[in-house]
Each structure stands twice: as C-alpha cells, then as structure tokens.
Amino acid sequence: MELWELSAYELSARIRNGELRAKDLVFSVLQRIREMEPLIHAYISLDEEGALRKAEEVDARVARGEKVGALAGVPVAVKDNICIKGGRTTCASKILENFVSPYDATVIEKLKAADVVLLGKTNLDEFAMGSSTENSYFGPTRNPHDQERVPGGSSGGSAAALAAGEAVLALGSDTGGSIRQPASFCGVVGLKPTYGRVSRYGLVAFASSLDQIGPMARNVRDTALLLKVISGYDPKDSTSAPVDVPDFTGVLDEGIEGIRIGLPREYFAEGLDDEVRERVMEAVDLLEGEGAEIVEVSLPHTKYAIATYYIIAPAEASSNLARYDGVKYGFRAEGEDLYQMYCNTRGQGFGEEVKRRIMLGTYTLSAGYYEAYYLKALKVRTLIKQDFDEAFKTCDLLATPTSPTVAFRLGEKVADPLTMYLSDVYTVSVNLAGLPGISVPCGSSDGLPVGLQLIGRPFDEETLLRVAYVVEGSLKGRSEP
Amino acid sequence: MEYEAVIGLEVHVQLLTESKMFCGCSAKFGAEPNTQACPVCLGFPGVLPVLNRKAVEFAIRMALAVEGEVQPFCVFARKSYFYPDLPKGYQISQYELPLCIGGYIEIETDGGKKRVGITRIHLEEDAGKLVHEEAYVEAGTSLFDGNRCGVPLLEIVSEPDIRNPKEAHDYLVRLRQLVMYLGICDGNMEEGSIRCDANVSVRPKGSKELGTKTEVKNMNSFRNVQRALEAEISRQIRVLEAGGKIEQETLLWDPEREVVEPMRSKEFAHDYRYFPDPDLVPLYIENEWIEKVRSELPELPWRRKERFVAELGLPEYDSEVLTSERETADYFEDVVASGVPPKAASNWVMGEVLRVLKEERVGMDAFRKRIGPDRLAELIKLVQAGTVSGSIAKKVFEEMRTDPSSPKEIVEKKGLAQISDEVELSRIVDDVLSEHPQEVERYRAGKVQLLGFFVGQVMKKTRGKANPKLVNRLIREKLG
Ligand SMILES: [Zn+2]
Secondary structure (H helix, E strand, O other): OOHHHOOHHHHHHHHHOOOOOHHHHHHHHHHHHHHHHHHHOOEEEEOHHHHHHHHHHHHHHHHOOOOOOOOOOOEEEEEOOEOOOOOEOOOOOHHHOOOEOOOOOHHHHHHHHOOOEEEEEEOOOHHHOOOOOOOOOOOOOOEOOEOOEOOOOOOHHHHHHHHOOOOOEEEEEEOOOOOHHHHHHHOOEEEEOOOOOEOOOOEOOOOOOOOEEEEEEOOHHHHHHHHHHHEOOOOOOOOOOOOOOOOOOOOHHHOOOOOEEEEEHHHHOOOOOHHHHHHHHHHHHHHHHOOOEEEEEOOHHHHHHHHHHHHHHHHHHHHHHHHOOOOOOOOOOOOOOHHHHHHHHHHHHOOHHHHHHHHHHHHHOOOOOOHHHHHHHHHHHHHHHHHHHHHOOOOOEEEEEOOOOOOOEOOOOOOOHHHHHHOOOOOHHHHHHOOOEEEEEEEEEOOEEEEEEEEEOOOOHHHHHHHHHHHHHHHHOOOOO | OOEEEEEEEEEEEEOOOOEOOOOOOEOOOOOOOOOOOOOOOOOOOOOOOOOOHHHHHHHHHHHHHOOOEEOOEEOEEEEEOOOOOOOOOEEEEEOOOOOEEOOEEEEEEOOEEEEEEEEEEEEEEOOOEEEOOHHHHHOOOOEEEOOOOOOEEEEEEEOOOEOOHHHHHHHHHHHHHHHHHOOOOOOOOOOOOEEEEEEEEEEEOOOOOOOOOEEEEEEOOHHHHHHHHHHHHHHHHHHHHOOOOOOOOEEEEEOOOOEEEEOOHHHOOOOOOOEEOOOOOOEEOOHHHHHHHHHHOOOOHHHHHHHHHHOOOOOHHHHHHHHOOHHHHHHHHHHHHOOOOHHHHHHHHHHHHHHHHHHHOOOHHHHHHHOOHHHHHHHHHHHHOOOOOHHHHHHHHHHHOOOOOOHHHHHHHOOOOOEOOHHHHHHHHHHHHHHOHHHHHHHHOOOHHHHHHHHHHHHHHOOOOEOHHHHHHHHHHHHO
8 A cells, every 4th residue: 555545543643653754655645646636636736845844844753752743744635715824825716816825724723733744725616616626717626536527516626635645634615515515526524514613714704604614534533533633612713612622533433323313305305316315325224234223304494405505605705705806915907997996806806606606695685685585595594404403303313415416527517507506405404504514435326436424413523423434334344553 | 944954973983992893903093004903804815803892891881871772682794895995895883783772962952951862882893094195196006004994983873863063063072071981982083083974954943854864974073063064054955945955965074165065976875785794693792791881880971060069069160171071070089089178179170280281281191190189189288277378389289290299398398388477477567567658547548458458568578478368367457
C-alpha cells in the first residue's frame, strides 16, 4: 500500500510515535496529486511549500519528543470557501479570484492546533451553490470513479480529492447536502454536523441558517476523528452551541443492538433510482441483522422541502453576497458612475447560478412578496422540523438514500436547474431542521458508488457514526489498527 | 387659513460603549482613519457578528428612562441597500421586533407640560464614512474610513406629537440631557453623536386629518433642526396656499443657503428588504436584567429638579440650571452633603463654578479634580462662620483655582481672615468717623444712605476683611 492510501488514524499514530515521517507522507500525497490533478481537478490552489514546512515542523517536534496534536502530520484538503490566513479564498468565483483572507476560520485554527498539514483549497460550485461542482469559475471537478461524471457538489473537490487519494482528510460545507451528496457520488464518508456543533466563523456564508462545516474522509473512524477536532462552541459565532464535544470515536465499537432505525416512507417514493433503492435496502437489512430494529416512519412535509429550501437559501444568499460590490476587495469592473460600477462588477463577477439565486432571493424578500414567500417558507420549515421531532419519538435515527441517483454525467443537468435542484431532495430537510446527517458508502451501481444517509437527533452525531461504522464494516470488511 | 404642523422626529444617538456593536474594535471617535477596524466590522467574507451586551444595557437604560416597554425578546434584522460606506451591503438594525415600544419625553410649552410619545427605540450599527478629499475627487475617487463601521446607535422614533419647530427643539434638548444623564452618549452634536431626521406635514388648524409628509434630513444641530423645520413648514404652506399638492419625498437641509432641497430619487428609492439576521440569535431580555438596570438608573433630571424644589427648598430656576447636566447636579449635591445649606451651595455652584467652567471651557470632571465639592464646602462654611466675608471668599476661590491648599490655609497664608474683633473694629470705625466730619453731620441730618459710604471706608482700611455685619452695627450705634 502507498502511504496516500492509508487512513488518518493509522498515519497519525505512526507519525506521532516516530515510525513514519510526516514529510514522507506529504511527498507521497503531493506525488499522487501531481498524477491525478490533470484528470480530476479537485483543487483550486495548492500550498506545497506550506505543507512541507508544516510536515518538517511536526517531524522535528516528534524527534525532540515534544507533544504534537491529535492529527499531527495528516494532510488535509480544505474547501475553498473556508478562510485560511494569507492564502487565497476564492469560493470558486471570479469575484473573489484574488481575495486573500486576513484571518483564519475557527476550524482552521483548530486544525492548526491539531498539527495537521494543510494541502490546499478544493474546488466547489461557486459560493457552494450547486450539486455538481460544475458551477466553478475554475472549471469542473471530475468524479474519480468515472471522469465523465460529476463528483457531486458543492463540496465536489473535497470528495474527489479523497476518492482519488489526493488528500487523507477533507473539510466540506453543507447547506442543503453539499457534503453528503458528493460523498455519496464519490464513495467516501461525509458528515454534516448538527447546526451549531461546528463554528461557522470563517466559512464564507451562503445561507447562514443552514450552513455547517463538516468532516469528510475515506472511512468512518477518520470522519469521527476530524469531527472531534473541529467541533465546539465558539464565542465568535453566536449561533454555535455551548454543548460538550464527546469523543466521537469512543462509541464506534459499541455495536447497534437495540437501536431503532426509522425508514421515512416519503424518501423511498417516486423519483428514486431502483438500484439505489436496492443498495440502501440491502444496507438496512444488514443493520437489522446486526441487531437494529427497523420501523417505518413518515415525514409528511417532505414534499415541501425543496420549495422551502429554495426560498430560504437564496433569500439569505442574496443578502450574504451583497458585500461583493467591488468597493473593498475582490474583483471590480469599472463603470461610468457608482451604480454602473456595481452593475458591471456583479454582472461580470458572479456566475449564472449565483446570479439566479441572488435574483430569486431578492425577489422573495421584496416588499409585497416577503409574507407570501419568505415568511411562509419559515413556517413550513417549522413543520418540517416537527416532522422529525415526531419521527424521533419512535426511532433513534433515520436511514434514507443520500441522493436519488448515482453520479450523473457532466453537463447532463446544467441546462435544467430544476432537475439539478431535485438531486438535493433527500438532503435539504436535514439542513432545514438543523439535524446531523452522514452519508456512508453502501455499495455501487454499475461501478458507481451509492450512499446511505443516516439522520440523527440534534447533537447525536455519535449514534450516526456508530451505525455508519457497522455499515462500513459489514460491506468493506475491516482492517483495524 | 391658519395651519399647524405635525412633526415626528427620528433621532440617532451614538452609544458610549468601549467597543463596537458586533466586534471588539474601539468605538472611540477621532482616531486615524481605518485604525479601528477589523474583518468583522469591515464585512470580510466569512465573518460573523457577536452582540455587545453593553449596547443592549444602554438601550434598556434609555427605554426605562422614558418609561417605554422593554420587549422580552427582540430580533436583529438586516436592512439592505448598496452604498460604498456600508461594507456588508446591509446594516444590522431592528425592524419588526424592536427592543422597546412606547414611552414619552416631557417638554415645557406655553400651554404647560406636554408629553411627546415615543413610538419605538431600537439598536443598530453605524455605517462607515466616505471622505471626499479634493485631490482624490478630481481623480474621481473617494476615500473610505471604516472606524465608524459598526459603532452602536440607538434610534429613537417619536410619535407625530410635535406641533412646531420650537417643540422639536425642546424635545431634542430634553433628549440630549437625558442620554447624557444616563451616561449612554456624550451628546456631542458636532461629532455626530446625536443626529436627527424629521417627518413633517401641515394641515389646517383644528383638522384631524394628516397631510402628506416629507422627510427632512441633514440637520446637524439643534438650531438647524429648528430652522430647517421652519423652512419646510412655510414651504408646504406656500404650496398648499397656491393650490398645489405636497409630494411625499426626502429633502436635505442646506444650512448655508437655508433651504430644503429634494434628494436625487436614486438615493432614496430603496426597498430595504428587511429580514431577521440569521447570524444573530433572537435577543431575550430577562426581567432580572431589566430590574438590575433599573436599580442602577440615575435619578432623572426632571425628578431631580422636582426634588431640589420640594426637599431642598431651591427656587425652580436654580433647580433647572443645576440639573441641566448630571455632573453639575452631582457636584452641587456633594457640596450640600458636606454640610452647606442648599441655597448657599446653589449660589456658589451656579455663580462661581459654572462661570469658571465656561471661562476655561472645561468639563465638570476636570474641574472637580481641582476644586472638589468638599473644598468648596469648606470655603462656604468659612463664610457662614464669619471667618471671611462673601467678597473675600470669592478672592479665596480664585486662589483655589491654582492653589491646592485648603481654603483655611489660603485665608491664613494671605491674611484674609475677617476682623470680627469688636474692640479693633470699633477703633477703626472711630477713625473713619473722625476723618469724615462733614459726612457724619449730613448723616445725622437724615442722609442715612451714607451708611454705605462709612462701611466702604472701613472695608478700605481693612482691605475688605472687616466683618460687614459688625461694622454696620458699630457705625449705627456710634452715629445713633
Ligand atoms: Zn471591528
């Protein structure tokens, strides 16, 4: 096995006890990146120099017998909508093409404290708006399982980097499925934490009430490790929750005897690909075989989720993206007066999908429409939350497909935004309700990965990881440390 | 036809918090441009606001002081518009659920006391400042100063209860006095600490219906408010008298030319698209917090004034002057607390103390450090004990402005103690009388006004140190 193929928990253990040099690991991953990037295009920018410097620092400290962080020397890719001080943070947009952040996101401070090696910034749909990573100013990322297909989105760069061996761990962000859907398409694990579990400070906002940063990895244990490092209350984020951070890896081996898993009827209805349904049901059977109790539940307001999401998210986005006006930083197009400068800057600086959503959001927040759209959407959002509360009275977590299909072809849905939006049908409710969700691979269809989504109670990521770990172990067989 | 105006005021008060409303930057006025700014207040990608609880406390103080209703929970909303001084493209303000609803401020009118209702009080952040320097303007460029971005403001919206520019002026004076009393604003109009916009309409006197209103902006002093309102009211009356119609519009006051002029339409035709800011959780204000703030509230100026009249027996006028600023009233009360009769203390504070403040253009805080209330009290007590006369005391007071010694020491040092020794004064009076035989004769012939002349002569001989009461008595006895 090459070093770049190994898991984070194994690599960090070996680095910390001096068995493996972090620098050799970084070399191995950088070499892999050089081979794969021309095919995949997972990254927008790479920081080879910084990565090597950090690896050397870790090696030196290990050699001196000093204490190093929990993920010392592990190469991590970061979605390019998370700010790293001194480096470019583009959000895959022309408008921020040359924007250099003057500060670190809170998750980056935490990663630095854990002594990870930051490799670079991964591709995404512009401002995280999209489900295929095709809406990137820097061009699309390709799915390592089939380069004619999309990696999903918007954290497609992070998912593809993991699947291609171009990173050991990655950070994504999830507003309506942007971690889970690409994880599913690329056959990796992606977790969207409970809203408030991870600080949003330094995550370039798309839809503030829905956005969460989350861990992505090639296995469940690595996902748990990374989640532990980035979680926790942050006084810089008023919406972060003052709750304790458990040791997410501690529960992995506890098994799932007696856990009640709910299958929401509405998530297995029309529009779901047959093979995807089969893989998911096989995984459910397998969980039952491991001692879980399977119950059927209903989330009756599911049919309104996409509409609700596409009112709330663009409304917040239209406001969050108002700051990109050419005045203070980023791209500026000249104009004969201030008004023309604004129009030209935003007209040329944003891509089609971003403009579409800004217009949608501006419309629904306008005087005379606010009550009919935004306010109503907030009310439906409450109903969707209540659906979940009700369901969790009879089960401990829910199991669903992550996406109705496997990875689709590049260009297949670009011309039809509505079909594209529907690929989020199983994921958006989780964001609307602020719940944790994970996508874990559960087999494949025609060689393309299928993802199982598990949805949990607020702040109960432990149960999700525990169940995902069983799925992973049963399907892959496990080579434990 | 006789008209009356209907005026409502929107006043922005800059809060005196150490730091800004949503970040840790200093909120102090006057620093070098862009030295008090950070990614948060400059609206960089990815930043989040964190509410300054001190600003909330200040807002609660104001709400309680005007007897408004502090809302158990309120929400911050984004007000969207594009302007280069607004880094995020929206201002964090409050809209549907403000911090306080209701309340009033009382003013004095010719017809007696009048309550101007408060519609609402809410918190919001300030925008930055565009600097138009000549060299840059020529190049088609303006400069941006982010120091003011995110400085906390309190917006106080009045009911349309104001009927003329004088009332508007008096309302603002009261409001300024109040925010300074509460310690939540420095009251400095030139630095923009208090800003005022007005909604104005006119209607035939006696009519109950409201006319079409205009909004008048850019009135940056109390005098300007009064003049701008006068100008706008007469403009509206002129239009109506000529059979015209008032357009609903926003007008700018031009203080140089003393006219109101319409703003260009593009600058105000906004749909602000308010919606709750998802970066900030709703603000819950528990009763305990409100009660704590209430218990720490200073006595309000009008209450204090009433107390000075009722309990200290001061005239209305004295009470008004002494309570106009909290520091003055505090100083006065400290003097009284040191054992000086209120009226004597009032005379000294209103007379000498306020004169010095004005002369030296210093604040009460600075003055208090030089002549503390206890030191002034000691001086006044010397007068009361007859150690020095009133006029000598003023001399001692002058010395005290630069000499930190106690009044008693100054009196001794300068030999200013009053001569109350009857034997000694009797001798001096005898001298004076014998030196002025003609005046003595005229006095005895009935020209009793000459008493003052003799007293003056005695004072001259004693360099003002003679006890005037005693001198009076002695002269009367000797001539009687
Ligand atoms: Zn700041």
